[in-house]
Amino acid sequence: MYTAIGYAAQSATAPLAPMTFNRRTPRPDDVAIDILYCGVCHSDIHQARNEWGIAVYPLMPGHEIVGKVTEVGANVTRHTVGDLVGVGCMVDSCRHCEACAADLEQYCLEGPTMTYATPDRVDGTNTMGGYSNSIVVSEHFVVRIPEKLNLAAAAPILCAGITTYSPLKHFGVKAGHKVGVLGMGGLGHMGIKFAKAMGAEVTLFTRSASKAEEARRQGADHVVVSTDAAQMKAAAGRFDFLLDTIPVQHDLNPYLETLRFDGVHILVGLIEPVDPALHAANLVMKRRVLAGSLIGGIAETQEVLDFCAEHDISCDIEMLDIKNINEAYTRMIAGDVKYRFVIDMATLKA
């Protein structure tokens, strides 16, 4: 057993605070990792505060993990001590169902084991995430960080990156398509970069007029201020795809109206009921599709890391001292981060 330290929430209303706990001794197919950096995802806030109603406490968030391998189990073949590696949102799955066999572990029919707040498939203990100095993970769920990437800026690719890359690729975004990205936070700013790299004409829909300039720097060709009815109306019928990263309930109808016929509105931010209600006419009358997408499989997570190295794509990050994690949550909720906090785990030792 390893003694580990990290930051955890003890209840839905408690701030994150330091906690000492145990990480398992590596099993034959496990890799032990010394964590160097961990990104801060809005899902961490949803979970720490039990906004999805599935939290278990103590809850240690963090699923954008980059670190160095310190020990490997006897059967490990993919990684060796000293390798720079990443761990994203999942640490296990059943490995034999139809989804797992198709490299879509996120849709495992028995349910994937998430990196935090999920019972481990072997010993039943709740998984603890990456706001920590170490983690032990089965090698299948550990990816390689390409040498070209900056380690801290690579961390958010493990969730924000794969979650936006995977649906854009799955739904076939390519040159000539018009793609709208809804919300420019951690996911949204990566969505803009990927859609652009795939050749699309990209528009950011944002509440924050002040983000217009920066959106263009991220690669957006146009910006629509979503709170301006005139701008929304002018965008009607124009888009092939919308990638919706908004983390709260919002009216989908005005956005659906910006899609052309056969357009696809892809939800990644919302897992609550749609409220206000959807006008089915907004789908039916134009054969539009409302879709959703969950992170991406392990092979595709490696693919997006390699894609980022090849296309010189990285996340815009603000380095964070872990003792300021609660303030970081407040700033994220206010939309005040450019565009991902990444915890420097050296600050945990201090």
Ligand code: NDP
């Ligand atoms: P961030 O907080 O970094 O960004 C969200 C952005 O959405 C904000 O920057 C803001 O953009 C916009 N936004 C925020 N609040 C509102 C609001 N009240 N109304 C309208 N727009 C708003 O979040 P992340 O990018 O980390 O995550 C986004 C969502 O995606 C979260 O719900 C997260 O849980 C989910 N998620 C889903 C995954 C999946 O697999 N499907 C994986 C990872 C995360 P602007 O100021 O430009 O309007």
Ligand code: ZN
């Ligand atoms: Zn995430």
